[in-house]
Amino acid sequence: MPPENVIKAAQIDGPPRPAADAPTSIEARGLEKAFRIPIHRVDSLKERMVRPFSSRDYRELQALDGISFEIRQGEFFGIVGRNGSGKSTLLKLLASIYRADAGTIRMAGRLAPFIELGVGFNVELTARENVVLNGVMMGLTQQETRDRLDAVLEFAELTEFADLKLKNYSSGMLVRLAFSVMLQADADILLIDEVLAVGDAAFQQKCGDAFREMKAAGKTIVLVTHSMTIVEDYCHRAMLIDSGRIQHIGDPVEIGRQYLRMNFDKGSEITEGSAGNDEVRLLDAWIEDVDGGRAANVEHGSEIKMRVELEVKRDARGLDVGFIVVNGDGLGVFEFGTAVKNSDGSQSVQAGQRVRVEIELENPLAPGRYFVHCGVNRIHGGGVALYVENALSFVVYGGPAARGIVLLPHEIEATVEEETA
Amino acid sequence: MRVQPEVGPLREVRGPSALGGGWRRFADLLWLMSATEFKRVYFGTVLGYLWSLVRPLMLFGVLLFVFTKIFRIGSGVPNYPIMLLFGIVLFSFFQEATQNAVTSVVAQEGIVRKTQFPRLVIPLAVVLTAFFNLCLNLIVVFGFVLAWGIDPTWTWLLFPLALAALFILTTAVSMILSVLYVRFRDVLIIWTVVAQVLFYGTPILYPIEIVPEQYWKILFLNPLAPLFEQIRVWVIDPSAPTAASVVGGAAGLLPAISIFIGICVLAVWIFNRDAPRIAEDL
Numbered sequence: 029m030p031p032e033n034v035i036k037a038a039q040i041d042g043p044p045r046p047a048a049d050a051p052t053s054i055e056a057r058g059l060e061k062a063f064r065i066p067i068h069r070v071d072s073l074k075e076r077m078v079r080p081f082s083s084r085d086y087r088e089l090q091a092l093d094g095i096s097f098e099i100r101q102g103e104f105f106g107i108v109g110r111n112g113s114g115k116s117t118l119l120k121l122l123a124s125i126y127r128a129d130a131g132t133i134r135m136a137g138r139l140a141p142f143i144e145l146g147v148g149f150n151v152e153l154t155a156r157e158n159v160v161l162n163g164v165m166m167g168l169t170q171q172e173t174r175d176r177l178d179a180v181l182e183f184a185e186l187t188e189f190a191d192l193k194l195k196n197y198s199s200g201m202l203v204r205l206a207f208s209v210m211l212q213a214d215a216d217i218l219l220i221d222e223v224l225a226v227g228d229a230a231f232q233q234k235c236g237d238a239f240r241e242m243k244a245a246g247k248t249i250v251l252v253t254h255s256m257t258i259v260e261d262y263c264h265r266a267m268l269i270d271s272g273r274i275q276h277i278g279d280p281v282e283i284g285r286q287y288l289r290m291n292f293d294k295g296s297e298i299t300e301g302s303a304g305n306d307e308v309r310l311l312d313a314w315i316e317d318v319d320g321g322r323a324a325n326v327e328h329g330s331e332i333k334m335r336v337e338l339e340v341k342r343d344a345r346g347l348d349v350g351f352i353v354v355n356g357d358g359l360g361v362f363e364f365g366t367a368v369k370n371s372d373g374s375q376s377v378q379a380g381q382r383v384r385v386e387i388e389l390e391n392p393l394a395p396g397r398y399f400v401h402c403g404v405n406r407i408h409g410g411g412v413a414l415y416v417e418n419a420l421s422f423v424v425y426g427g428p429a430a431r432g433i434v435l436l437p438h439e440i441e442a443t444v445e446e447e448t449a
Numbered sequence: 450m451r452v453q454p455e456v457g458p459l460r461e462v463r464g465p466s467a468l469g470g471g472w473r474r475f476a477d478l479l480w481l482m483s484a485t486e487f488k489r490v491y492f493g494t495v496l497g498y499l500w501s502l503v504r505p506l507m508l509f510g511v512l513l514f515v516f517t518k519i520f521r522i523g524s525g526v527p528n529y530p531i532m533l534l535f536g537i538v539l540f541s542f543f544q545e546a547t548q549n550a551v552t553s554v555v556a557q558e559g560i561v562r563k564t565q566f567p568r569l570v571i572p573l574a575v576v577l578t579a580f581f582n583l584c585l586n587l588i589v590v591f592g593f594v595l596a597w598g599i600d601p602t603w604t605w606l607l608f609p610l611a612l613a614a615l616f617i618l619t620t621a622v623s624m625i626l627s628v629l630y631v632r633f634r635d636v637l638i639i640w641t642v643v644a645q646v647l648f649y650g651t652p653i654l655y656p657i658e659i660v661p662e663q664y665w666k667i668l669f670l671n672p673l674a675p676l677f678e679q680i681r682v683w684v685i686d687p688s689a690p691t692a693a694s695v696v697g698g699a700a701g702l703l704p705a706i707s708i709f710i711g712i713c714v715l716a717v718w719i720f721n722r723d724a725p726r727i728a729e730d731l
Contacts, residue, residue: 165566
């Protein structure tokens with residue numbers, strides 16, 4: 029069950045979805061892109077002469093393998109995937125930075141050819157010169173840029189610093205300028221790589237406002253990100269890619285869930301595989317609701333019931349199982365654990381046995397998304413038998429609006445002292 | 450209902466290229482990049498434009514002393530100092546432009562990897578910046594020419610033709626170097642040496658007459674050599690041997706012209722071939 033109230037809040041916040049019959053803005057058909065990674069990089073002519081054929085020693089990395097999709101005009105479209113899944117490559121193909129090996133891309137309207145804020149700024153030039161240069165890079169004529177110059181500087185609140193070289197700008201001023209420049213281009217399609225993830229809170233706030241404005245203006249926006257929060261907050265639709273293939277296109281919340289499940293699968297695979305041991309396997313992990321079903325969200329203040337099932341693959345004299353709860357920013361909130369015991373209190377386990385972990389937690393967590401990493405350690409001889417990141421995740425909703433990462437139960441009283449005579 | 454902005458039909462996106470994004474944008478970007486770079490260099494330093502003049506003038510002063518007072522090559526040649534000055538200023542343009550162009554594409558990594566940008570603009574802007582510089586220097590040089598007492602002749606009108614040829618050759622070499630440097634980082638070192646060789650292989654320090662005759666044809670394989678010789682005839686000394694007469698008639702110029710054209714063709718071919726992949730190779 030999706031966290032209903034969270035979604036509703038996001039939808040009220042966001043602008044209406046584009047109409048189902050909105051014209052196609054970006055159409056990609058069968059995109060393929062491979063990179064050749066030289067095993068021995070030939071960087072100098074001497075090496076080339078000594079080993080004229082060594083440049084053929086490369087391995088082919090298929091970054092994109094047959095990607096097709098359509099984005100309608102006015103859509104805010106998210107592209108998510110793990111590192112190396114090909115999402116940034118896809119964005120660079122759309123932006124004409126890379127050329128596709130196969131497939132076609134068609135677009136309607138003018139594209140802002142930036143995938144990062146502030147690219148192309150020359151710190152040796154003044155803000156005024158940079159605005160003009162950037163405007164032209166985005167496809168405006170020099171005259172158009174000059175006409176908009178004052179408005180751009182005004183929007184960035186930098187009119188009085190127009191003739192200051194950018195190297196003397198503070199980072200905050202740079203960001204304001206970059207943003208203002210991007211907006212001036214008045215492009216129909218924007219491609220953005222992770223900009224929301226960088227910068228301070230004030231910048232993110234400003235980004236958020238600007239995106240809302242662009243959405244309202246019917247711009248088509250394609251955003252590549254790691255952050256499920258951003259996808260769920262802003263995007264109308266999203267696409268999950270993995271190993272250069274589309275895993276799913278559709279509802280952002282569903283994409284978020286699949287992304288986490290994928291991380292969970294891969295996580296255990298990688299840990300077991302890379303450590304070379306298959307001592308313990310994570311079978312399942314979930315949050316139980318009051319009726320004994322599975323839940324994706326829990327209300328602030330109500331008890332959290334976590335259930336985890338493990339399978340022992342190899343005999344062991346004793347195992348410790350531990351968990352750490354991490355919030356959406358990757359900050360560890362708290363951890364807990366215990367030794368695995370048989371019903372008679374002994375600790376040794378045999379291959380094939382299953383371990384059921386039942387956790388009951390108070391829930392003082394502030395609203396937001398949380399992830400739980402799961403680890404199993406050997407008690408004797410030490411070492412990690414299993415480590416799975418994002419073994420499960422849940423959303424906390426409700427509770428009073430407050431700052432901080434937890435809302436601890438507390439008693440507080442403020443009284444006016446009465447004077448004693 | 451929201452009003453959807455009118456954006457027109459779907460158009461195919463063809464990926465990065467040398468010119469990408471239309472001629473208008475190309476020209477605007479080229480102009481802006483070279484003009485701002487020119488301004489940056491000459492308004493960013495205390496003496497500004499003077500520096501760009503001081504460098505060739507210093508070299509000129511030193512060489513003039515060496516070759517008229519010590520080696521005395523130039524003593525018997527009419528207008529030797531003017532010929533030397535002219536040659537140095539023109540060659541400085543070639544050298545400065547090509548040397549700066551080598552690293553230009555790599556230096557603009559951010560732009561190349563993060564934006565859709567017509568690749569050709571980058572080396573071309575470097576050449577154009579150097580060319581602005583040359584134009585300013587030529588004003589000073591022509592001042593010297595007149596002050597020296599050389600009378601303007603109608604052949605001065607042909608000088609822009611030679612200048613255009615030099616500009617084209619410089620551009621072509623810059624294109625080749627900038628795109629090769631992306632994959633072979635020793636191009637920079639090699640080119641420093643080659644440029645030095647070209648300087649001595651062009652009749653700048655010495656008039657062609659004093660070179661033993663059997664070397665003339667070899668020397669004139671260098672496209673810069675006949676070009677500089679012809680400029681000397683047109684602007685400084687009508688009595689000097691023309692480029693054609695050095696190699697025994699116009700047909701003798703064919704090798705140099707072929708090399709010139711070959712370099713231009715190579716430049717267009719290699720740049721077109723590599724431009725779409727520059728972002729990946731960086």
